[in-house]
Amino acid sequence: MLEIFEKMNETKPTYAIAEGIDPSFLRDDMADATIIDPHIWFNIDIWQDALHEITVGLSEYDSENKELYEENEKKYFAELTELKEYAASKIQEVPEESRVLVTAHDAFNYFGAAYNMEVMGLQGLSTDAEYGLGDVQELVNVLVEREIGAVFVESSISEKSINAVIEGSKDKGHEVVIGGELFSDAMGEEGTEEGTYIGMYRHNVDTIVEALK
Numbered sequence: 001m002l003e004i005f006e007k008m009n010e011t012k013p014t015y016a017i018a019e020g021i022d023p024s025f026l027r028d029d030m031a032d033a034t035i036i037d038p039h040i041w042f043n044i045d046i047w048q049d050a051l052h053e054i055t056v057g058l059s060e061y062d063s064e065n066k067e068l069y070e071e072n073e074k075k076y077f078a079e080l081t082e083l084k085e086y087a088a089s090k091i092q093e094v095p096e097e098s099r100v101l102v103t104a105h106d107a108f109n110y111f112g113a114a115y116n117m118e119v120m121g122l123q124g125l126s127t128d129a130e131y132g133l134g135d136v137q138e139l140v141n142v143l144v145e146r147e148i149g150a151v152f153v154e155s156s157i158s159e160k161s162i163n164a165v166i167e168g169s170k171d172k173g174h175e176v177v178i179g180g181e182l183f184s185d186a187m188g189e190e191g192t193e194e195g196t197y198i199g200m201y202r203h204n205v206d207t208i209v210e211a212l213k
Contacts (some may be wrong), residue, residue, distance in 0.1 A: 001127050013061050017053040021046055027109050039184070041197070042086040042111035048077055083198055084114075087205045091115045094212045101208060102151040104161050107184035111204075123165065136161075140168035143176055150179030150211040156186045179211025 007013045018040060025046050027037040041047045054071045059066040091099070100118040101108055106121035122139055142148070143165070151166065153159045162178065169176040182204045188194025194203045 013057065015053055015057040017050040017057075019178055020053040021049045021057075025049075027113070032098075037106070037109055039107045039110055042049065042108060043114045044080050044087075044201075045114075046110065048069075051076070059203050070201050078197060081202055086202070088115060090209050091117065093209050098148075098212045100146065100205050102143070102148060102165075103182065103184070104152075104157045104159075105184070107154070122165060136164045136168055139165050141170050144172050144174040147174070149175065150177055152179050152182050152208070152211070154182050154184045155188075156184060162172075177211075180207035182207060 003126065005014050005016070005181060018038075026040070027041075028035060052073065057182050060071045062069075086185035099115075101112060101117050102120045102122065104122055106119070108117075108119045112115070120139060120142065122135055143151070151162055152161050153187070159178075166176045166178070181192060184199045187197065187200040188203070193199035
């Protein structure tokens with residue numbers, strides 16, 4: 001993808017918006033500190049820093065409309081602040097001991113850090129990451145020992161891996177259900193509420209809270 005964007009930049013302005021983020025805010029892969037977790041959109045504060053790069057880029061490219069871009073940013077950031085407050089308030093409905101988010105892959109660590117939730121993913125940061133029987137068993141043991149009753153599937157990933165965890169828990173006498181489907185590396189269908197960033201984010205928050213509270 002990096003090569004594609006670099007090539008594209010030869011014919012049209014292309015911006016690496018994450019480069020405007022303070023490196024101290026970024027998270028790395030727990031298994032490999034040289035790999036940066038790319039799922040920055042799940043921390044609204046960090047995502048605003050990235051979006052600001054769009055305002056800067058458009059203002060330079062189309063300077064006549066700079067005030068319009070800045071005004072639109074101001075309005076949208078107000079909506080994002082409201083979203084952040086909504087998410088923080090909603091997650092308070094989940095008892096602290098139940099704030100454990102278990103998903104197929106590690107897409108929600110920024111989200112977990114933002115709202116004081118423990119996050120566990122069967123696969124690594126990439127949806128192409130391999131997982132083995134040992135990974136499944138390790139997660140099953142955690143679910144059983146801590147009596148976690150819900151796990152979550154993701155819209156962009158097969159349910160196969162999570163179903164293996166559910167079956168493994170069942171074999172140990174612990175009932176685990178799918179708490180719902182979350183959007184991780186994709187939003188909803190175009191034209192739906194979940195097809196917007198704010199709608200997608202609210203959907204995830206509501207789904208998580210409803211399953212865990």
